[in-house]
Amino acid sequence: MSNKPQLTRSKLPISGRIVMFFIRHIQHAMGSMGELWRNPVSSLMTMAVLGVSLSLPAALQVLVKNAESITQSWNSAAEISLFIDEGRSERTIKSLITRIKVYPEVSDVNYINRDQALDEFQRLSGFGEALSYLDTNPLPAVVTVTPSLKYSSPVGARELLKKLEMEPEVSFGRLDIEWLERLQAVVRLLERTVLAIAALLVLAVVLVIGNTIRLAIMNRRTEIEVMKLVGATEAFIQRPFLYTGIWYGIIGGVLAWIIINLLVWYLDSALAELLGLYGSQLEMQSLTLVELGQLVALASFLGWLGSYLSVRQHLRAIEPS
Amino acid sequence: MIRFEQVSKVYPGGQKALSDVNFHLKRGEMAFLTGHSGAGKSTLLKLITVIERANAGRVLINGHDIAKLSRSDVPFLRRDIGMIFQSHHLLMEKSVFDNVALPLVIEGFSHGEIKKRVLAALDMVGLYGKERHSPIMLSGGEQQRVGIARAIVNKPPLLLADEPTGNLDPKLSMDILRLFETFNDSGTTVLIATHDLGLIARMKYRTLTLKQGHVLGGEELTPSAGGLKG
Secondary structure, three states: OOOOOOOOOOOOOHHHHHHHHHHHHHHHHHHHHHHHHHOHHHHHHHHHHHHHHHHHHHHHHHHHHHHHHHHHHHHOOOOEEEEEOOOOOHHHHHHHHHHHHOOOOEEEEEEEOHHHHHHHHHHHHOOHHHHOOOOOOOOOOEEEEEEOHHHOOHHHHHHHHHHHHOOOOEEEEEEOOHHHHHHHHHHHHHHHHHHHHHHHHHHHHHHHHHHHHHHHHHHOHHHHHHHHHOOOOHHHHHHHHHHHHHHHHHHHHHHHHHHHHHHHHHHHHHHHHHHHHOOOOOOOOOOOHHHHHHHHHHHHHHHHHHHHHHHHHHHOOOOOO | OEEEEEEEEEOOOOOEEEEEEEEEEOOOOEEEEEOOOOOOHHHHHHHHOOOOOOOEEEEEEOOEEHHHOOOOOHHHHHOOEEEEOOOOOOOOOOOHHHHHHHHHHHHOOOHHHHHHHHHHHHHHOOOOOOOOOOHHHOOHHHHHHHHHHHHHOOOOOEEEEEOOOOOOOHHHHHHHHHHHHHHHHOOOEEEEEOOOHHHHHOOOOEEEEEEOOEEEOOOOOOOOOOOOOO
16 A cells, blocks of 8 residues: 555546535525525524614614714804903904904804994893993903814814914903813714624624524534535535525624614604704714615624634534544 | 554543554455454444544554544545445435435535436445435335445445444345445445354455454455555
């Protein structure tokens, strides 16, 4: 007997092997689909669990997306009020306004002189009577500045405010954006919560698929033993299970997408009513087709990962005896 | 084809199955392996098919040292060994055709080639026309022959049979042995483990007898077995 160092890996020519590689993959993919189809009740139960698990992070993603679009539309509402030193003449104020108007950071400037300010105060505050006891008008003239889009963020607006306060006529300025900063902090917190919950649910998806595949492996124990006895490689044996996991992921992802669309459709009229009360023109956004693709791609990856981890652990343990 | 050199196998727990076993089965030879239950027959077959590995000594199968085979090499070695089991190891939910086709599917043959070879193998064991049946519908002897068809379908150089006539009546047993003879005639090395001494007596083949983990008749009974020692 000659001592051959290497075992013959295949009796087929290389071209035949490449063609058969793809044919086997397609056969295994279709075979796994057929296997799921043959046990529709248990397969659908698993897919429903995955769909619900995936729909939660996806729903939170929709929520964040909508919250972001709302805060963005409110960003431009930031306005700076500049209070003018007492005793400045109308002419100096006019020249100040002309100077501010040419700032590249500024989109609009409004002037409220002292009389107008008093008028407004009397109308809106309810202290009109008390004011009539005063000899002089205590209110300063106000210039309101709307920053350009680029400078309407809290940071940009603050910068602009500092610059405007350097003007000699300006006594001090006020920027009313604290509420905006708070809203953005809330949105950031929301985003972080979404990320944490999404991570947990993604883990749940991997575990559910891993466990489902573990049961499938246990059910086909004898078959796996026989396949190992007649010379099947582990790659060959595990392939149908990996495809099963991928199918679970894909169908679970599509289910999640359907659930999200139903949810958005259900909430849309209620939200429209709420936004209508605030005079907003915003429309609720759902997931786009690109996001559907991302969702399904992520889900199929999770399906593959779950079944891969399960297969690694359990397939090796099955040996013919 | 099969060479054992001072092979010992002790199972975890101290149970001694084989000790210092030496024998050489040449290419194209046919032999029986016999002994009482518990004498180490199944352990010896498990060492050949790398289900178990030896604690000491060398096992060479078709020129490959088993100890040097990595885990990923094992499937490829097993493709060179046709195995027949007493309990058949058939997949009952699959058709006879699919059962026999399994080794070819694993090796990646095309559909046409698989069909041709499976039908030829079934014809050889006398089951032509039953490929669409389920193994459950077949008798014990027919199930055994499905197992044989699966073992020979990819034309392995080595055929191992573990009690292939275990549950069969003498006539069916003889039929199956005649079948092994035809494979042997076409150049396949055959090793049959059995405790059916009556069967062995009727056939003029070399016999390896296992007794308390030792092999008797490993070398001296074969006049043509020159250059045995490794």
